[in-house]
Amino acid sequence: MASPDLLSSAAILAFSLLLLFLFNKRPTGTFPFKKLNLPPGPPGWPLVGNLFQVAFSGKQFIHYVNDLIPVYGPILTLKMGARTMIIISNSEIVHEALVENGHQFASRPAENATRTIFSSNKFTVNSAIYGAEWRALRRNMVSGVLSSARLREFQPARRVAMDRFIDHIRAEAAANDGGVWVLRNARFAVFCFLIHMCFGVDLNEEAVGRVDAVMKKVLITVTPRMDDFLPLLRPFFSKQRREALAVRCEQMETIIPLIEKRRETLRNPTAHPEAAPFSYLDTLFDLNVEGRSPTDSEIVTLCSEFLNGGTDTTATAIEWGVARLIENPRMQARIYEEIEAAMDRNGRNPVNERDTESMEYLQAFVKELLRKHPPTYFSLTHAPVKEGLKLAGYDVPANASLEIYLPSLSEDPRMWKDPAVFDPERFLTGGEKADITGVTVIKMIPFGAGRRICPGLAMGMTNVTLLLARMVQSFEWGPHPDQPKLDFSSKLEFTVVMSRSLRAIVRPRNN
Numbered sequence: 001m002a003s004p005d006l007l008s009s010a011a012i013l014a015f016s017l018l019l020l021f022l023f024n025k026r027p028t029g030t031f032p033f034k035k036l037n038l039p040p041g042p043p044g045w046p047l048v049g050n051l052f053q054v055a056f057s058g059k060q061f062i063h064y065v066n067d068l069i070p071v072y073g074p075i076l077t078l079k080m081g082a083r084t085m086i087i088i089s090n091s092e093i094v095h096e097a098l099v100e101n102g103h104q105f106a107s108r109p110a111e112n113a114t115r116t117i118f119s120s121n122k123f124t125v126n127s128a129i130y131g132a133e134w135r136a137l138r139r140n141m142v143s144g145v146l147s148s149a150r151l152r153e154f155q156p157a158r159r160v161a162m163d164r165f166i167d168h169i170r171a172e173a174a175a176n177d178g179g180v181w182v183l184r185n186a187r188f189a190v191f192c193f194l195i196h197m198c199f200g201v202d203l204n205e206e207a208v209g210r211v212d213a214v215m216k217k218v219l220i221t222v223t224p225r226m227d228d229f230l231p232l233l234r235p236f237f238s239k240q241r242r243e244a245l246a247v248r249c250e251q252m253e254t255i256i257p258l259i260e261k262r263r264e265t266l267r268n269p270t271a272h273p274e275a276a277p278f279s280y281l282d283t284l285f286d287l288n289v290e291g292r293s294p295t296d297s298e299i300v301t302l303c304s305e306f307l308n309g310g311t312d313t314t315a316t317a318i319e320w321g322v323a324r325l326i327e328n329p330r331m332q333a334r335i336y337e338e339i340e341a342a343m344d345r346n347g348r349n350p351v352n353e354r355d356t357e358s359m360e361y362l363q364a365f366v367k368e369l370l371r372k373h374p375p376t377y378f379s380l381t382h383a384p385v386k387e388g389l390k391l392a393g394y395d396v397p398a399n400a401s402l403e404i405y406l407p408s409l410s411e412d413p414r415m416w417k418d419p420a421v422f423d424p425e426r427f428l429t430g431g432e433k434a435d436i437t438g439v440t441v442i443k444m445i446p447f448g449a450g451r452r453i454c455p456g457l458a459m460g461m462t463n464v465t466l467l468l469a470r471m472v473q474s475f476e477w478g479p480h481p482d483q484p485k486l487d488f489s490s491k492l493e494f495t496v497v498m499s500r501s502l503r504a505i506v507r508p509r510n511n
Protein backbone atom coordinates (compact mmCIF):
# COMPACT_ATOMS: atom_id res chain seq x y z
CA MET A 1 0.00 0.00 0.00
CA ALA A 2 1.25 3.49 -0.82
CA SER A 3 2.43 5.56 2.15
CA PRO A 4 0.37 8.64 3.18
CA ASP A 5 3.37 10.79 2.10
CA LEU A 6 3.30 9.34 -1.39
CA LEU A 7 -0.45 9.72 -1.63
CA SER A 8 -0.35 13.35 -0.58
CA SER A 9 2.52 14.06 -3.04
CA ALA A 10 0.48 12.48 -5.82
CA ALA A 11 -2.54 14.55 -4.82
CA ILE A 12 -0.46 17.75 -4.79
CA LEU A 13 0.99 16.91 -8.21
CA ALA A 14 -2.46 16.21 -9.66
CA PHE A 15 -3.80 19.45 -8.18
CA SER A 16 -0.81 21.42 -9.55
CA LEU A 17 -1.35 19.92 -13.00
CA LEU A 18 -5.00 20.89 -12.90
CA LEU A 19 -4.15 24.44 -11.86
CA LEU A 20 -1.45 24.72 -14.50
CA PHE A 21 -3.87 23.47 -17.12
CA LEU A 22 -6.52 25.99 -16.10
CA PHE A 23 -4.07 28.87 -15.97
CA ASN A 24 -2.61 27.85 -19.27
CA LYS A 25 -5.78 28.03 -21.32
CA ARG A 26 -5.66 30.82 -23.89
CA PRO A 27 -6.49 33.59 -23.34
CA THR A 28 -4.81 33.32 -19.96
CA GLY A 29 -5.23 35.50 -16.96
CA THR A 30 -4.45 35.98 -13.36
CA PHE A 31 -7.49 33.97 -12.51
CA PRO A 32 -8.77 31.11 -14.62
CA PHE A 33 -12.23 32.52 -15.01
CA LYS A 34 -11.24 36.01 -16.00
CA LYS A 35 -10.44 36.14 -19.68
CA LEU A 36 -7.65 38.46 -20.67
CA ASN A 37 -7.40 40.02 -24.07
CA LEU A 38 -3.84 38.97 -24.88
CA PRO A 39 -2.08 39.92 -28.12
CA PRO A 40 -2.66 37.28 -30.82
CA GLY A 41 -0.34 34.34 -31.27
CA PRO A 42 -0.13 30.79 -32.59
CA PRO A 43 -2.43 28.30 -30.86
CA GLY A 44 -0.55 26.25 -28.31
CA TRP A 45 -0.98 22.93 -26.52
CA PRO A 46 -2.27 22.41 -23.02
CA LEU A 47 0.39 22.95 -20.34
CA VAL A 48 3.32 23.56 -22.67
CA GLY A 49 1.74 26.26 -24.84
CA ASN A 50 4.02 26.93 -27.84
CA LEU A 51 7.16 25.65 -26.12
CA PHE A 52 7.55 22.41 -28.07
CA GLN A 53 6.53 24.07 -31.35
CA VAL A 54 9.42 26.49 -30.88
CA ALA A 55 11.88 23.92 -29.51
CA PHE A 56 11.26 21.35 -32.26
CA SER A 57 10.78 23.78 -35.16
CA GLY A 58 14.37 23.21 -36.29
CA LYS A 59 14.74 26.98 -36.55
CA GLN A 60 16.67 29.50 -34.53
CA PHE A 61 14.22 31.28 -32.21
CA ILE A 62 14.73 34.50 -34.11
CA HIS A 63 13.76 32.91 -37.44
CA TYR A 64 10.70 31.37 -35.79
CA VAL A 65 9.68 34.85 -34.61
CA ASN A 66 10.39 36.36 -38.04
CA ASP A 67 7.87 33.93 -39.55
CA LEU A 68 5.22 34.79 -36.95
CA ILE A 69 5.32 38.58 -37.32
CA PRO A 70 3.66 38.75 -40.78
CA VAL A 71 0.92 36.39 -39.54
CA TYR A 72 0.16 37.83 -36.07
CA GLY A 73 1.37 41.41 -36.35
CA PRO A 74 3.68 43.75 -34.42
CA ILE A 75 2.59 42.59 -30.97
CA LEU A 76 2.18 38.87 -30.48
CA THR A 77 2.05 36.29 -27.70
CA LEU A 78 3.99 33.07 -27.35
CA LYS A 79 3.13 30.84 -24.44
CA MET A 80 6.39 29.23 -23.44
CA GLY A 81 5.26 26.73 -20.84
CA ALA A 82 4.48 28.69 -17.70
CA ARG A 83 5.74 31.93 -19.22
CA THR A 84 3.76 34.40 -21.30
CA MET A 85 6.10 36.05 -23.74
CA ILE A 86 4.88 39.18 -25.54
CA ILE A 87 7.01 40.16 -28.53
CA ILE A 88 6.88 43.73 -29.82
CA SER A 89 8.30 44.61 -33.19
CA ASN A 90 7.16 48.03 -34.35
CA SER A 91 8.20 51.53 -33.51
CA GLU A 92 4.88 52.86 -32.22
CA ILE A 93 4.24 50.05 -29.75
CA VAL A 94 7.87 50.05 -28.55
CA HIS A 95 7.56 53.82 -28.00
CA GLU A 96 4.38 53.24 -25.99
CA ALA A 97 6.05 50.52 -23.88
CA LEU A 98 9.44 52.13 -23.26
CA VAL A 99 8.87 55.88 -23.49
CA GLU A 100 5.23 57.03 -23.16
CA ASN A 101 4.36 54.42 -20.53
CA GLY A 102 7.98 53.58 -19.73
CA HIS A 103 7.36 53.58 -15.97
CA GLN A 104 4.79 50.80 -16.40
CA PHE A 105 7.06 48.35 -18.19
CA ALA A 106 10.43 49.15 -16.61
CA SER A 107 10.70 46.08 -14.43
CA ARG A 108 12.31 42.69 -15.01
CA PRO A 109 10.65 39.28 -14.85
CA ALA A 110 11.12 36.79 -12.02
CA GLU A 111 14.40 34.87 -12.24
CA ASN A 112 14.72 31.12 -12.55
CA ALA A 113 16.60 29.28 -9.77
CA THR A 114 19.98 29.38 -11.56
CA ARG A 115 19.78 33.04 -12.41
CA THR A 116 18.80 33.80 -8.84
CA ILE A 117 22.16 32.37 -7.74
CA PHE A 118 24.17 34.32 -10.30
CA SER A 119 22.28 37.58 -9.80
CA SER A 120 22.52 37.34 -5.98
CA ASN A 121 18.75 37.32 -5.87
CA LYS A 122 18.32 40.16 -8.39
CA PHE A 123 20.96 42.40 -6.85
CA THR A 124 22.30 43.70 -10.19
CA VAL A 125 21.48 46.72 -12.33
CA ASN A 126 20.17 44.59 -15.19
CA SER A 127 18.04 42.16 -13.18
CA ALA A 128 16.72 44.33 -10.33
CA ILE A 129 13.00 44.97 -10.24
CA TYR A 130 12.07 48.58 -10.91
CA GLY A 131 12.39 50.32 -7.56
CA ALA A 132 14.72 51.85 -4.97
CA GLU A 133 17.32 49.03 -5.10
CA TRP A 134 17.63 49.25 -8.88
CA ARG A 135 17.89 53.05 -8.71
CA ALA A 136 20.71 52.88 -6.15
CA LEU A 137 22.68 50.26 -8.09
CA ARG A 138 22.26 52.01 -11.42
CA ARG A 139 23.08 55.47 -10.06
CA ASN A 140 26.25 54.07 -8.52
CA MET A 141 27.37 52.38 -11.75
CA VAL A 142 26.72 55.49 -13.85
CA SER A 143 28.21 58.11 -11.54
CA GLY A 144 31.02 55.79 -10.43
CA VAL A 145 32.39 54.69 -13.80
CA LEU A 146 30.17 55.40 -16.80
CA SER A 147 29.49 59.16 -16.67
CA SER A 148 31.08 61.39 -19.31
CA ALA A 149 33.48 62.76 -16.70
CA ARG A 150 34.60 59.22 -15.83
CA LEU A 151 34.83 58.37 -19.52
CA ARG A 152 37.42 61.14 -19.88
CA GLU A 153 39.30 60.07 -16.76
CA PHE A 154 39.67 56.53 -18.11
CA GLN A 155 41.20 57.81 -21.35
CA PRO A 156 44.81 56.88 -20.43
CA ALA A 157 43.76 53.32 -19.52
CA ARG A 158 41.81 53.04 -22.76
CA ARG A 159 44.90 54.18 -24.65
CA VAL A 160 47.03 51.47 -22.99
CA ALA A 161 44.44 48.78 -23.77
CA MET A 162 44.24 49.88 -27.42
CA ASP A 163 48.04 49.99 -27.80
CA ARG A 164 48.21 46.43 -26.47
CA PHE A 165 45.45 45.42 -28.86
CA ILE A 166 47.26 46.84 -31.89
CA ASP A 167 50.50 45.12 -30.82
CA HIS A 168 48.59 41.88 -30.42
CA ILE A 169 47.18 42.10 -33.94
CA ARG A 170 50.58 42.99 -35.36
CA ALA A 171 52.16 39.93 -33.69
CA GLU A 172 49.36 37.56 -34.73
CA ALA A 173 49.54 38.81 -38.33
CA ALA A 174 53.33 38.46 -38.42
CA ALA A 175 53.04 34.83 -37.29
CA ASN A 176 50.20 33.95 -39.71
CA ASP A 177 50.97 35.51 -43.11
CA GLY A 178 48.89 38.56 -42.21
CA GLY A 179 45.91 36.55 -40.93
CA VAL A 180 44.08 37.63 -37.74
CA TRP A 181 40.89 36.56 -35.95
CA VAL A 182 38.80 39.66 -35.41
CA LEU A 183 36.23 38.84 -32.72
CA ARG A 184 38.66 37.05 -30.43
CA ASN A 185 41.17 39.92 -30.47
CA ALA A 186 38.52 42.63 -30.05
CA ARG A 187 36.92 40.71 -27.17
CA PHE A 188 40.24 40.39 -25.42
CA ALA A 189 41.01 44.10 -25.78
CA VAL A 190 37.65 45.21 -24.42
CA PHE A 191 37.79 42.68 -21.60
CA CYS A 192 41.25 43.88 -20.48
CA PHE A 193 40.01 47.46 -20.40
CA LEU A 194 36.88 46.56 -18.41
CA ILE A 195 38.98 44.55 -15.94
CA HIS A 196 41.10 47.65 -15.43
CA MET A 197 38.01 49.81 -14.86
CA CYS A 198 36.43 47.24 -12.58
CA PHE A 199 39.34 46.16 -10.36
CA GLY A 200 41.88 48.95 -10.90
CA VAL A 201 44.58 46.52 -12.07
CA ASP A 202 46.15 45.38 -15.34
CA LEU A 203 46.31 41.59 -15.23
CA ASN A 204 48.71 39.52 -17.32
CA GLU A 205 47.28 37.54 -20.22
CA GLU A 206 47.03 34.31 -18.31
CA ALA A 207 45.09 35.89 -15.45
CA VAL A 208 42.77 37.68 -17.89
CA GLY A 209 42.18 34.32 -19.58
CA ARG A 210 41.19 32.77 -16.23
CA VAL A 211 38.64 35.48 -15.45
CA ASP A 212 37.30 35.30 -19.00
CA ALA A 213 36.93 31.50 -18.86
CA VAL A 214 34.87 31.64 -15.69
CA MET A 215 32.69 34.46 -17.07
CA LYS A 216 31.96 32.35 -20.15
CA LYS A 217 31.02 29.40 -17.93
CA VAL A 218 28.58 31.66 -16.08
CA LEU A 219 26.96 32.79 -19.34
CA ILE A 220 26.57 29.18 -20.46
CA THR A 221 25.19 28.12 -17.09
CA VAL A 222 22.45 30.79 -17.07
CA THR A 223 21.27 29.98 -20.61
CA PRO A 224 17.55 29.07 -20.34
CA ARG A 225 16.69 25.37 -19.94
CA MET A 226 13.44 23.42 -20.37
CA ASP A 227 12.70 23.49 -16.62
CA ASP A 228 12.79 27.31 -16.64
CA PHE A 229 9.66 27.16 -18.76
CA LEU A 230 8.15 24.07 -17.14
CA PRO A 231 8.92 24.21 -13.42
CA LEU A 232 7.33 20.77 -13.03
CA LEU A 233 10.43 19.32 -14.70
CA ARG A 234 12.78 20.73 -12.04
CA PRO A 235 13.35 17.43 -10.25
CA PHE A 236 14.94 16.11 -13.47
CA PHE A 237 17.54 18.90 -13.51
CA SER A 238 19.19 18.43 -10.13
CA LYS A 239 22.55 17.59 -11.76
CA GLN A 240 22.49 20.93 -13.62
CA ARG A 241 21.67 22.71 -10.36
CA ARG A 242 24.70 21.12 -8.68
CA GLU A 243 26.86 22.12 -11.64
CA ALA A 244 25.56 25.70 -11.42
CA LEU A 245 26.57 25.87 -7.76
CA ALA A 246 30.05 24.58 -8.67
CA VAL A 247 30.41 27.32 -11.31
CA ARG A 248 29.30 29.90 -8.76
CA CYS A 249 32.04 28.67 -6.38
CA GLU A 250 34.60 28.92 -9.17
CA GLN A 251 33.42 32.45 -9.97
CA MET A 252 33.78 33.45 -6.30
CA GLU A 253 37.23 31.86 -6.04
CA THR A 254 38.39 33.75 -9.14
CA ILE A 255 37.00 37.19 -8.30
CA ILE A 256 37.40 37.38 -4.51
CA PRO A 257 41.24 37.60 -4.69
CA LEU A 258 40.89 40.62 -7.00
CA ILE A 259 38.54 42.25 -4.50
CA GLU A 260 40.94 41.52 -1.64
CA LYS A 261 43.85 42.89 -3.62
CA ARG A 262 42.02 46.16 -4.21
CA ARG A 263 41.09 46.43 -0.53
CA GLU A 264 44.75 46.02 0.36
CA THR A 265 45.75 48.63 -2.27
CA LEU A 266 43.30 51.17 -0.87
CA ARG A 267 44.60 50.50 2.66
CA ASN A 268 48.18 50.94 1.55
CA PRO A 269 48.28 52.97 -1.70
CA THR A 270 51.98 53.86 -1.63
CA ALA A 271 52.90 50.16 -1.79
CA HIS A 272 50.99 49.83 -5.10
CA PRO A 273 52.01 52.71 -7.36
CA GLU A 274 50.94 50.71 -10.44
CA ALA A 275 47.28 50.54 -9.32
CA ALA A 276 44.63 52.72 -10.96
CA PRO A 277 43.54 55.82 -9.00
CA PHE A 278 39.93 54.60 -8.90
CA SER A 279 37.83 51.66 -9.99
CA TYR A 280 34.24 50.37 -10.01
CA LEU A 281 35.14 48.25 -6.99
CA ASP A 282 35.92 51.35 -4.93
CA THR A 283 32.36 52.56 -5.46
CA LEU A 284 31.00 49.16 -4.40
CA PHE A 285 33.03 49.24 -1.16
CA ASP A 286 31.36 52.57 -0.33
CA LEU A 287 27.92 51.65 -1.61
CA ASN A 288 24.88 51.77 0.61
CA VAL A 289 21.71 50.21 -0.76
CA GLU A 290 18.61 50.57 1.35
CA GLY A 291 20.66 51.01 4.51
CA ARG A 292 23.21 48.21 4.04
CA SER A 293 26.52 47.52 2.27
CA PRO A 294 26.77 44.76 -0.35
CA THR A 295 28.28 41.46 0.80
CA ASP A 296 31.40 40.10 -0.93
CA SER A 297 29.21 37.63 -2.80
CA GLU A 298 27.06 40.51 -4.10
CA ILE A 299 30.19 42.45 -5.06
CA VAL A 300 31.34 39.45 -7.12
CA THR A 301 27.97 39.51 -8.88
CA LEU A 302 28.08 43.25 -9.58
CA CYS A 303 31.63 43.06 -10.96
CA SER A 304 30.65 40.13 -13.19
CA GLU A 305 27.70 42.09 -14.51
CA PHE A 306 30.00 44.98 -15.37
CA LEU A 307 32.45 42.75 -17.26
CA ASN A 308 29.75 40.80 -19.08
CA GLY A 309 27.62 43.81 -20.03
CA GLY A 310 30.29 45.55 -22.04
CA THR A 311 32.51 42.84 -23.50
CA ASP A 312 30.62 40.77 -26.05
CA THR A 313 28.35 43.61 -27.14
CA THR A 314 31.30 45.84 -28.07
CA ALA A 315 33.42 43.07 -29.62
CA THR A 316 30.49 41.87 -31.74
CA ALA A 317 30.08 45.36 -33.18
CA ILE A 318 33.77 45.40 -34.09
CA GLU A 319 33.54 42.08 -35.94
CA TRP A 320 30.62 43.28 -38.09
CA GLY A 321 32.34 46.63 -38.58
CA VAL A 322 35.55 45.06 -39.91
CA ALA A 323 33.51 42.78 -42.19
CA ARG A 324 31.82 45.87 -43.67
CA LEU A 325 35.20 47.61 -44.11
CA ILE A 326 36.56 44.59 -45.98
CA GLU A 327 33.44 44.41 -48.14
CA ASN A 328 33.68 48.15 -48.92
CA PRO A 329 37.30 49.26 -49.44
CA ARG A 330 36.02 52.72 -50.41
CA MET A 331 34.48 53.19 -46.95
CA GLN A 332 37.74 52.08 -45.37
CA ALA A 333 39.63 54.59 -47.51
CA ARG A 334 37.29 57.42 -46.48
CA ILE A 335 37.79 56.64 -42.80
CA TYR A 336 41.54 56.53 -43.33
CA GLU A 337 41.41 59.95 -45.05
CA GLU A 338 39.75 61.37 -41.93
CA ILE A 339 42.40 59.72 -39.75
CA GLU A 340 45.21 61.15 -41.89
CA ALA A 341 43.74 64.62 -41.49
CA ALA A 342 43.62 64.13 -37.71
CA MET A 343 47.24 62.90 -37.72
CA ASP A 344 48.29 65.99 -39.65
CA ARG A 345 46.74 68.03 -36.84
CA ASN A 346 47.93 65.99 -33.84
CA GLY A 347 51.51 65.19 -34.86
CA ARG A 348 51.13 61.62 -36.24
CA ASN A 349 50.06 60.16 -32.88
CA PRO A 350 47.52 57.40 -32.38
CA VAL A 351 44.05 58.89 -32.79
CA ASN A 352 42.11 59.52 -29.58
CA GLU A 353 38.51 60.15 -28.54
CA ARG A 354 38.75 63.89 -29.27
CA ASP A 355 40.01 63.22 -32.82
CA THR A 356 37.15 60.83 -33.57
CA GLU A 357 34.53 63.38 -32.50
CA SER A 358 35.25 65.43 -35.60
CA MET A 359 35.36 62.44 -38.00
CA GLU A 360 31.95 62.80 -39.60
CA TYR A 361 32.20 59.77 -41.88
CA LEU A 362 33.49 57.46 -39.13
CA GLN A 363 30.63 58.57 -36.87
CA ALA A 364 28.14 57.84 -39.66
CA PHE A 365 29.79 54.44 -40.25
CA VAL A 366 29.40 53.47 -36.57
CA LYS A 367 25.73 54.51 -36.55
CA GLU A 368 25.06 52.49 -39.69
CA LEU A 369 26.93 49.57 -38.14
CA LEU A 370 24.68 49.58 -35.07
CA ARG A 371 21.58 50.07 -37.23
CA LYS A 372 22.32 47.14 -39.53
CA HIS A 373 23.95 44.91 -36.92
CA PRO A 374 22.58 45.59 -33.43
CA PRO A 375 24.67 43.33 -31.16
CA THR A 376 21.55 41.73 -29.65
CA TYR A 377 18.34 40.61 -31.37
CA PHE A 378 16.27 41.52 -28.33
CA SER A 379 16.59 44.15 -25.67
CA LEU A 380 16.84 42.68 -22.16
CA THR A 381 13.46 41.31 -21.11
CA HIS A 382 11.10 43.92 -19.64
CA ALA A 383 8.22 43.20 -17.27
CA PRO A 384 5.16 45.15 -16.16
CA VAL A 385 5.43 46.77 -12.74
CA LYS A 386 1.95 45.60 -11.72
CA GLU A 387 -1.24 43.80 -12.66
CA GLY A 388 -3.85 45.24 -15.01
CA LEU A 389 -1.68 47.10 -17.56
CA LYS A 390 -2.42 47.45 -21.25
CA LEU A 391 -0.23 47.78 -24.30
CA ALA A 392 -1.54 48.62 -27.79
CA GLY A 393 -5.01 47.93 -26.36
CA TYR A 394 -4.16 44.40 -25.19
CA ASP A 395 -3.90 43.13 -21.63
CA VAL A 396 -0.42 42.45 -20.28
CA PRO A 397 -0.46 39.97 -17.38
CA ALA A 398 1.73 40.89 -14.41
CA ASN A 399 3.98 37.88 -15.01
CA ALA A 400 4.48 38.55 -18.74
CA SER A 401 7.93 38.85 -20.31
CA LEU A 402 8.11 41.71 -22.80
CA GLU A 403 10.61 41.16 -25.60
CA ILE A 404 11.58 44.04 -27.88
CA TYR A 405 12.78 42.83 -31.24
CA LEU A 406 15.47 45.28 -32.34
CA PRO A 407 16.26 44.43 -36.00
CA SER A 408 12.61 44.89 -37.01
CA LEU A 409 12.90 48.54 -35.94
CA SER A 410 16.15 49.36 -37.67
CA GLU A 411 15.08 47.59 -40.86
CA ASP A 412 11.55 48.99 -41.00
CA PRO A 413 10.94 50.24 -44.58
CA ARG A 414 8.46 52.82 -43.20
CA MET A 415 11.33 54.40 -41.27
CA TRP A 416 14.35 53.86 -43.50
CA LYS A 417 15.20 54.27 -47.16
CA ASP A 418 16.60 50.99 -48.56
CA PRO A 419 16.97 49.50 -45.06
CA ALA A 420 18.69 46.34 -46.32
CA VAL A 421 21.59 48.32 -47.79
CA PHE A 422 24.61 49.10 -45.62
CA ASP A 423 25.19 52.77 -46.36
CA PRO A 424 26.80 55.17 -43.84
CA GLU A 425 26.07 58.05 -46.24
CA ARG A 426 22.46 57.99 -45.05
CA PHE A 427 23.61 59.64 -41.81
CA LEU A 428 25.76 62.37 -43.31
CA THR A 429 24.59 65.97 -43.00
CA GLY A 430 21.15 66.45 -44.47
CA GLY A 431 20.47 62.71 -44.60
CA GLU A 432 18.45 60.44 -42.33
CA LYS A 433 18.34 61.14 -38.60
CA ALA A 434 18.90 58.59 -35.87
CA ASP A 435 18.07 59.36 -32.27
CA ILE A 436 19.92 56.39 -30.83
CA THR A 437 18.30 56.96 -27.41
CA GLY A 438 14.81 56.57 -28.90
CA VAL A 439 13.39 59.51 -26.91
CA THR A 440 12.01 61.40 -29.90
CA VAL A 441 11.30 58.45 -32.18
CA ILE A 442 12.07 54.75 -32.06
CA LYS A 443 13.98 54.00 -35.27
CA MET A 444 17.10 52.22 -34.06
CA ILE A 445 17.69 51.43 -30.38
CA PRO A 446 20.70 49.08 -30.17
CA PHE A 447 21.09 50.15 -26.51
CA GLY A 448 17.38 49.90 -25.68
CA ALA A 449 15.37 52.98 -24.69
CA GLY A 450 13.63 54.56 -21.74
CA ARG A 451 14.37 53.99 -18.07
CA ARG A 452 16.33 50.77 -18.59
CA ILE A 453 18.39 52.09 -21.53
CA CYS A 454 21.95 50.76 -21.44
CA PRO A 455 23.97 52.83 -18.95
CA GLY A 456 27.08 51.94 -20.97
CA LEU A 457 25.80 53.69 -24.14
CA ALA A 458 28.42 56.46 -24.12
CA MET A 459 31.25 54.14 -23.27
CA GLY A 460 30.09 51.51 -25.76
CA MET A 461 29.93 54.11 -28.56
CA THR A 462 33.35 55.51 -27.61
CA ASN A 463 34.97 52.09 -27.50
CA VAL A 464 33.52 50.92 -30.81
CA THR A 465 34.43 54.17 -32.58
CA LEU A 466 37.94 54.36 -31.19
CA LEU A 467 38.75 50.69 -31.73
CA LEU A 468 37.71 50.92 -35.38
CA ALA A 469 39.69 54.14 -35.83
CA ARG A 470 42.83 52.64 -34.31
CA MET A 471 42.43 49.46 -36.40
CA VAL A 472 42.14 51.44 -39.64
CA GLN A 473 44.94 53.80 -38.63
CA SER A 474 47.39 50.94 -38.10
CA PHE A 475 46.31 48.43 -40.78
CA GLU A 476 44.64 48.05 -44.11
CA TRP A 477 42.02 45.30 -43.75
CA GLY A 478 41.37 42.80 -46.53
CA PRO A 479 39.71 39.42 -47.06
CA HIS A 480 41.42 36.26 -45.84
CA PRO A 481 41.95 33.59 -48.56
CA ASP A 482 39.88 31.17 -46.43
CA GLN A 483 36.93 33.60 -46.59
CA PRO A 484 37.16 35.28 -50.00
CA LYS A 485 33.44 36.05 -50.03
CA LEU A 486 32.03 37.25 -46.73
CA ASP A 487 28.89 35.67 -45.37
CA PHE A 488 26.75 38.26 -43.56
CA SER A 489 24.39 35.75 -41.95
CA SER A 490 24.29 35.74 -38.16
CA LYS A 491 23.96 33.35 -35.24
CA LEU A 492 23.35 33.80 -31.54
CA GLU A 493 26.29 33.25 -29.23
CA PHE A 494 25.33 35.41 -26.20
CA THR A 495 25.32 38.23 -28.77
CA VAL A 496 24.58 38.17 -32.50
CA VAL A 497 27.86 37.22 -34.14
CA MET A 498 28.76 36.39 -37.73
CA SER A 499 27.79 32.81 -38.64
CA ARG A 500 31.37 32.21 -39.66
CA SER A 501 33.83 33.89 -37.33
CA LEU A 502 35.68 36.57 -39.28
CA ARG A 503 39.33 36.12 -40.20
CA ALA A 504 41.01 38.97 -42.05
CA ILE A 505 44.33 39.82 -43.65
CA VAL A 506 45.97 42.97 -42.33
CA ARG A 507 48.69 45.03 -43.98
CA PRO A 508 50.48 47.42 -41.56
CA ARG A 509 50.36 51.02 -42.79
CA ASN A 510 53.37 53.30 -42.84
CA ASN A 511 52.30 56.20 -40.68
Ligand code: HEM
Pocket residue numbers: 125126127138305306307309310311313314317375376378379380381445446447448449451452453454455456457459460461464
Ligand atom coordinates in the same frame (compact mmCIF):
# COMPACT_ATOMS: atom_id res chain seq x y z
C1 HEM B 1 28.07 48.36 -28.00
C2 HEM B 1 27.94 48.17 -26.70
C3 HEM B 1 26.65 47.87 -25.97
C4 HEM B 1 25.39 47.55 -26.44
C5 HEM B 1 24.94 47.42 -27.90
C6 HEM B 1 24.53 47.36 -25.29
C7 HEM B 1 23.17 47.04 -25.37
C8 HEM B 1 22.33 46.97 -24.27
C9 HEM B 1 20.91 46.70 -24.33
C10 HEM B 1 20.11 46.45 -25.61
C11 HEM B 1 20.42 46.72 -23.06
C12 HEM B 1 18.96 46.47 -22.60
C13 HEM B 1 18.20 47.75 -22.42
C14 HEM B 1 16.77 47.51 -21.96
O1 HEM B 1 16.54 46.65 -21.12
O2 HEM B 1 15.85 48.16 -22.49
C15 HEM B 1 21.54 46.98 -22.17
C16 HEM B 1 21.43 47.08 -20.80
C17 HEM B 1 22.53 47.19 -19.96
N1 HEM B 1 23.84 47.36 -20.35
FE1 HEM B 1 24.55 47.55 -22.23
N2 HEM B 1 25.25 47.56 -24.15
C18 HEM B 1 26.55 47.89 -24.52
C19 HEM B 1 27.60 48.20 -23.67
C20 HEM B 1 27.54 48.19 -22.30
C21 HEM B 1 28.63 48.51 -21.42
C22 HEM B 1 30.01 48.99 -21.89
C23 HEM B 1 28.18 48.32 -20.14
C24 HEM B 1 28.91 48.51 -18.83
C25 HEM B 1 30.15 48.22 -18.64
C26 HEM B 1 26.80 47.89 -20.22
C27 HEM B 1 25.99 47.59 -19.14
C28 HEM B 1 24.62 47.41 -19.21
C29 HEM B 1 23.75 47.27 -18.03
C30 HEM B 1 24.21 47.26 -16.57
C31 HEM B 1 22.44 47.14 -18.51
C32 HEM B 1 21.16 46.99 -17.68
C33 HEM B 1 20.49 48.37 -17.49
C34 HEM B 1 19.24 48.32 -16.60
O3 HEM B 1 18.60 47.30 -16.51
O4 HEM B 1 18.92 49.36 -15.98
N3 HEM B 1 26.45 47.82 -21.55
N4 HEM B 1 22.68 47.15 -22.92
